[in-house]
Amino acid sequence: MHHRKGVYRLVHLNVHSAFSLLDGTAMPEALAARAAELGQRAIALTDRDSVSGVPSLCRAARRLGIRAIAGSQVTLGDGARLTLLATGPEGYAGLCRLLTTAHLGSRRGEPRLPYQALAGEQGLIALTGGRGGPVDRALLARRADLAEEALRRLRELLPGRLYVEIQRSALPGDQALEAGLCELARRLNLPQVASAAVHHLRREDFWVHDLLTCVRIGCSVDEVRPERPLNGERYLLSEEEVAARFSDRPELVTATDEIAARCLEPITPGVRLYPAYPLPPGHTAQGTLEQLVREGAGRRYGGLRGEVGRRLRHELGTIAELGFAEYFLLVWDVVRFARAEDIRVAGRGSAADSAVAYCLGLTEVDPIARRLLFERFLSRERAERPDIDLDFDHRARDRVAAYLFRRYGEEHVAGVATYQTFQGRSAVRDLGKALGFPAAEVEEMQRRLPHMPADAILRRWDLFPELRAVTGASERLALLLRAAAAVAGLPRHLGTHLGGLIVSRQPVSEVAPRQLSAKGVAIVPFDKVDVEDIGFLKLDLLSLRTLAVLDEAYRAAPELAESRAAEDPAAMALVASGETIGLFQLESPAQRALQGQMGARSFEDIVHALAIIRPGPIKGNMVTPYLRRRAGRESVTYLDPRLRPILEKTYGVVLFQEQVIEIATTIGGFTPGESDQLRRVMTHARSAAEMESLGELFCAKAARSGTDPTVAREIFTMLQGYASYGFPEAHAAAFAHTALRTAQLSARRPEALFAGLLSQQPMGYYPPHILIGEALRRGVRFRPLDIRRSLSSYTVEEDGAVRVGLCAVRGLGAVQREVILATRRERPFTSLQDLAGRTGLKADELAALCDAGALDGFDRNRRRLLWQIGAQREEDGLFPPVPRDMPDFAPWQRFWRQEAVLGLRGPSRLAAAARTALRRQGIASVGAVKHLRHGETVRVAGVPYRPHRPPTRSGTVVAFFMLEDETGLLDLVAVEDVYRRQGDLLFGRRPPLLGVEGRVQRRGRGITLRAEELFEPDLGLRVE
């Protein structure tokens, strides 16, 4: 390499990563790693109108010991592009300001930066931008005069900070273009610099860039389009390669080094941009926090004696040392606002490990009683930012967000983005189209594909029979699967994080660009990891519909609102019965089956149950050993005696994230940092390689402390089995409280719970007709919709019956509902004419109300009402006189129409209609199966519901689903061999009714049918 002074040391200054969204194929980390590997000492990132990749570039560069240069290729007012580089933190702030101007001043998704905005930004260096730049564009159009004008203009805007960018990417016209640029640069006395305009990592990745470009501009590979790259020259070249391209002008390569020398790292690590919590003069944040905690401790613990005082002093000490008092005050303030506004709020996540959070009323779990360690939430060693997640009643979440905007100022608060990455389905959809697959075929493949990473499809293709049925093996298909693997995990577009908000001490645009989300909210284009890296304080204001359900239910059952649901035996007995449809976190088939077997007796059992039905423990095959040991049918053994204190309370099974960390520290001797890395790798289901290297570290460290290597390996395998997704104990405990609240309501006041659930649809696991079926089984009585009585929600009337709410009517919006209620408050409706005249409802809205039965009070004959609605006179809005002799709909028609408009047309009606034919084929009803003994064989048929293929440790595919008919729901499982033979019936063709022959399996009170054969029954229905 030429490292003599005065000769070149190449730095790439025009680099596009995958954050150029469909215009780059490599992640910033990979680009930085390759640059370091090639011996380059710095690398810039200049994504299209974005700096989203900058935080990850900086992290990677720091790790690799090279310098990150922040930049962006911005789109100017006339659509031309300019490469901008930040000379340091100030320049980066300027870049953020410019990007904010570009994004907020233009149509969403089409940022344009006015030329004039460039004036005065001292911290930026500009390169002319290559063929997309204003100068090159004019030269390519053979307008040397306009090119000169453009270059003069840029020189005026960016004096002493403008370079003419010369690219040699083997494109037609390169020589003439370069000659023109040289001539202009010479005439205007501007320096020139070499550039490779990197869009992919290596030459051979060209095809991925081309394919993504096709996705971006919406064409197929067979179409010729000027936007598509012509060749594979725009990769991350080595210095030798660039030097060879510029062998006649080496000074242009050297110029890259000179520019890089002017650019410092843009983001200072460890900076904290937390807002100041407004305090009265003379008060400190820490002092105020301590005062609030003392008051809270009085309420929660009756004072600060003994253990409580010690614990709180310890926590407050750590908080003071790490400087997070203001953060706690800010969260406390949000919760206080919510409570004052009667908005239901609950803290979740590891914040429940903190007694300070408990005393401040942020969480409902007592960490001292549960012996939860504060260090899992916040520790001096990890010194990472605390993360308190708050759940709000979803209807009020925006009000809470608005409070933050008011309190800290519009300029200081913004939403957080999510990087929506290519997953299996999105990759197949986009790339399939670009590769020219017929639209219908792409749609079908996408529909049948289970959720999985895009790079897993190739590996697992043969496991999914329903995919093979769509498209035969072909070279194009092989290409599609390879392409999906190549784009796996690359960002496709930015989304908006549902709950994340940042609050900043200085105006957000000084540190991050702002742009508008699809909903019109200002967001920063960084995800939640990156915003914390930049130093923002992040709050998670999550929406939880269950809180709205509880709010409504407690209005109907106020006597339960303040009761201790966790100690109510009726609540526990209901959960133990397995009849948990409608219960928060306990209603899925897997939970119902578990509850049937487990027979919960205590709050702890519920905490365990919530933690065990997670992909982690399920994949780790931990459910059966847990149940057997709990029931005393299997002895609890430990691979190492040191595991006993950690795993004793969960019968030797790893259930909680905290246990993983404790095992890693106790057996593996992991430092807090290493343990945390392990937790991250596990929770994010990252690469197998990363997990393997942690495993080696674990075994090596364990061996050093005297653990038998075989035992160490086994313990790590156990942890690995748990990998991918588990709950922290504190989080499970917080959720268990909410779950038991719903259980108590279901046991004591089911009408209140189900009215709440039905009013908040869609939510939970089941559609309304299943909830109604369950409510009826639990003795709830329903009253029909009535325009004179129904409110917007389902409401519990004085005698305990539930009146169907107007919210159930499809085609009637929230605004119309409000109009109806407001008008009715003036005086009751007396007739169809009165209703229509005073509310101004449209014909289709009136018809929907009529079919729903809401107008029965005006006329029992719905057909006559509908005829009237249809014949309403346009000129005066009057309804013509009713033909006296018009007969009503037949009862079944009335019913059918009603169920359709209420969204209740239970698919099970089909089973009812086909019942005679089914019986003739020896097919039993779902209800009948519940009376069969373990091991008996039976044939049933019903509408398949929620088929899914959860991950299993062995990698085999097992399908779980439910069948519904007019008698109820049944849980089924199809093991791999059945699934592979006939999975197409379940995930692909999906006949209206699915027949299953299988064997009854009873475990405790739970019942499952193990499918042996799937078939399509003859429905015996004649189509007329």
Added chain:
Amino acid sequence: MSRLVNRPVPVAARRDGAPLAFSFRGRHRVARVLEAWREAGEWWEGHGERQVYRVETEGGGVFELLFDLDRRDWTLTRNYD
């Protein structure tokens, strides 16, 4: 104006790959390379990259010659009037 030719032709080339002479209705010696660029072929059909040269011959004609980097053969693609 240019005409599509798309005919395989024998070419004598320099060591760096640039054409020196080719045969197409007689022998043409290349006076100078006007432009050279690289194109990805239809990769989705399994085609590889090719190098394209627009040349002026000693006789004053302008031609486009394409060298397929995978197959290592030459095609005369265009003839400019």
